[in-house]
Amino acid sequence: MDAAWAILMGLTIASSIVTYYFFRPVGEGGPPKFVSLEGKDFYDRDASIASSHTKRLVLIIVVLIVLAFAVKGFLVPKSFGQDGFYRADALVESSDREPRHMTSESCGNGSCHKYEIDDLALGLHFKISCISCHGAMGHSRTYGDVHAEDATTMQNGTCLECHQKLTGRPANVVPQVDMAAHQREYAYESGEGCIDCHSKHNLMLIDENAADRKEGGQ
Amino acid sequence: MTELSRRSFIVTTSAAAMSCGLASYALAGAGEEHTYEFMVDPSKCIGCIHCVKACILENDVPEHNFRTWIERYTFKKDQTFIVESPNGGLDGFGEPDVDPKDIKKAVFIPKLCNQCDNTPCLQVCPVGATYMGPEGLIHIDSEHCIGCGYCIQSCPYGARFYNHETGAADKCDWCYHRISKGMVPACVEVCPTEARRFSIDGSDPLIASEKNEGNTRGLRQSIGTEPKLAYLGLEEKVR
Numbered sequence: 001m002d003a004a005w006a007i008l009m010g011l012t013i014a015s016s017i018v019t020y021y022f023f024r025p026v027g028e029g030g031p032p033k034f035v036s037l038e039g040k041d042f043y044d045r046d047a048s049i050a051s052s053h054t055k056r057l058v059l060i061i062v063v064l065i066v067l068a069f070a071v072k073g074f075l076v077p078k079s080f081g082q083d084g085f086y087r088a089d090a091l092v093e094s095s096d097r098e099p100r101h102m103t104s105e106s107c108g109n110g111s112c113h114k115y116e117i118d119d120l121a122l123g124l125h126f127k128i129s130c131i132s133c134h135g136a137m138g139h140s141r142t143y144g145d146v147h148a149e150d151a152t153t154m155q156n157g158t159c160l161e162c163h164q165k166l167t168g169r170p171a172n173v174v175p176q177v178d179m180a181a182h183q184r185e186y187a188y189e190s191g192e193g194c195i196d197c198h199s200k201h202n203l204m205l206i207d208e209n210a211a212d213r214k215e216g217g218q
Numbered sequence: 219m220t221e222l223s224r225r226s227f228i229v230t231t232s233a234a235a236m237s238c239g240l241a242s243y244a245l246a247g248a249g250e251e252h253t254y255e256f257m258v259d260p261s262k263c264i265g266c267i268h269c270v271k272a273c274i275l276e277n278d279v280p281e282h283n284f285r286t287w288i289e290r291y292t293f294k295k296d297q298t299f300i301v302e303s304p305n306g307g308l309d310g311f312g313e314p315d316v317d318p319k320d321i322k323k324a325v326f327i328p329k330l331c332n333q334c335d336n337t338p339c340l341q342v343c344p345v346g347a348t349y350m351g352p353e354g355l356i357h358i359d360s361e362h363c364i365g366c367g368y369c370i371q372s373c374p375y376g377a378r379f380y381n382h383e384t385g386a387a388d389k390c391d392w393c394y395h396r397i398s399k400g401m402v403p404a405c406v407e408v409c410p411t412e413a414r415r416f417s418i419d420g421s422d423p424l425i426a427s428e429k430n431e432g433n434t435r436g437l438r439q440s441i442g443t444e445p446k447l448a449y450l451g452l453e454e455k456v457r
Binding site for chain 1: 261262263264265266267268271272275276290291292311312313314318321324325326346347348349350351352357359361362391393394395396398399401404407408409410411412
């Protein structure tokens with residue numbers, strides 16, 4: 001389509017040049033075809049040669065212009081310039097990519113993880129989407145399909161990404177913990193994980209054991 | 219005679235060319251358009267880096283490149299401040315190299331493409347590979363990009379990088395493949411504290427109301443890039 005248009009434009013320009021060359025007014029700036037000498041008209045040989053050379057030159061220029069437009073037609077990608085100075089298809093391509101991070105609804109769809117999602121709704125983490133902690137299942141370039149493994153073997157590090165005490169972390173947004181001080185305070189064994197006391201999804205609840213230990217039990 | 223035909227010829231051809239152009243313009247771009255708004259609330263950002271990880275996974279961002287990253291501004295009592303972003307935040311921030319007594323305030327600032335209305339990256343692209351879509355977002359045509367890097371240098375926010383895997387410039391496009399399907403960007407989806415908020419056609423009215431009340435501002439507004447990304451209650455020194 002573009003190539004055809006370019007060739008058409010090239011031919012138009014070429015034909016206009018050729019038309020002008022052949023129908024231009026003689027004597028008005030153009031080379032004279034005859035010269036008068038002592039009352040007789042002589043054919044001006046030099047002018048004739050110049051004229052034929054010019055014809056050849058014009059032909060070459062016309063061919064080059066047509067060629068340039070044809071090449072441009074092939075090189076400029078399809079749909080370029082349709083909506084602006086860009087390839088209109090690129091916008092379609094970038095919107096066609098498949099999303100990888102799904103919403104929590106997709107985890108609960110078909111009631112696969114309905115229990116977990118209902119449980120989450122009871123606690124403080126109710127606004128947080130599943131993938132915030134669990135990651136985008138099956139799309140990890142580093143670990144491959146993490147749906148089976150990482151999702152169920154979450155370590156303290158997952159909690160501490162948000163809850164580790166850190167300069168700049170606003171205390172009014174998340175409760176923060178200094179693990180060493182936390183262990184001193186609650187006297188748990190170093191091998192125990194966060195979820196041994198704190199429940200997994202409905203984060204409002206704290207295991208009874210933790211309360212016991214704080215009072216000196218066990 | 220010849221003069222007249224020449225003029226009429228020029229008039230006819232130019233009219234034909236113009237009508238061709240108008241027809242192609244009328245045929246193009248009949249898709250539906252949406253309004254997208256993005257607001258960052260740094261006072262809620264806890265620096266958990268979930269957004270950075272999600273972005274890398276969502277968009278296949280190569281190692282050590284970032285479409286979005288987190289910076290920590292540590293303001294000291296002597297009016298100076300330091301900015302840190304170890305590997306975009308992925309290496310963990312730890313404690314700043316400052317005496318804790320000298321710290322006046324520290325805040326995490328999520329950074330991403332500001333989607334400027336008057337953007338320099340668009341102006342410098344020689345081939346039209348960076349372009350503004352009908353919705354006002356700046357996109358990159360990675361197939362058409364020749365990788366010259368002008369846009370990477372021109373971005374005053376450092377939001378662009380050279381993607382060695384695609385051989386093209388790359389940057390955040392607010393997850394256009396998600397927002398065009400009605401989803402929020404990956405970083406917004408994973409943000410646990412709503413420090414990043416996104417609105418499609420006013421789906422999050424808080425953004426519009428905060429904007430109307432004048433509580434938001436863009437980064438480096440003085441340079442005239444007119445960024446669309448709004449930061450809520452941003453410290454004056456953050457740039």
